[in-house]
Amino acid sequence: MDAKLTLEDFDWLREIKAGTGGTRNPPPIPMNIASKLGAFGFVKSNGLGGFTITDDGRGALLEQDMRDAEDR
Numbered sequence: 501m502d503a504k505l506t507l508e509d510f511d512w513l514r515e516i517k518a519g520t521g522g523t524r525n526p527p528p529i530p531m532n533i534a535s536k537l538g539a540f541g542f543v544k545s546n547g548l549g550g551f552t553i554t555d556d557g558r559g560a561l562l563e564q565d566m567r568d569a570e571d572r
């Protein structure tokens with residue numbers, strides 16, 4: 501497993517966050533990305549074949565968004 505998250509991983513984490521809020525269902529996540537996000541503790545299975553974002557995942561997104569803002 502790659503020890504670093506990619507921009508694509510964070511994009512998928514945003515999709516999961518949007519789906520967790522109940523506004524819409526995220527598309528099916530590729531298993532390699534779901535495994536990586538799960539290994540970091542950023543997502544967990546929702547028991548329905550999908551995933552929900554964890555508090556750690558929300559924190560990671562916030563940190564990434566702050567880094568992105570600094571880069572602009």
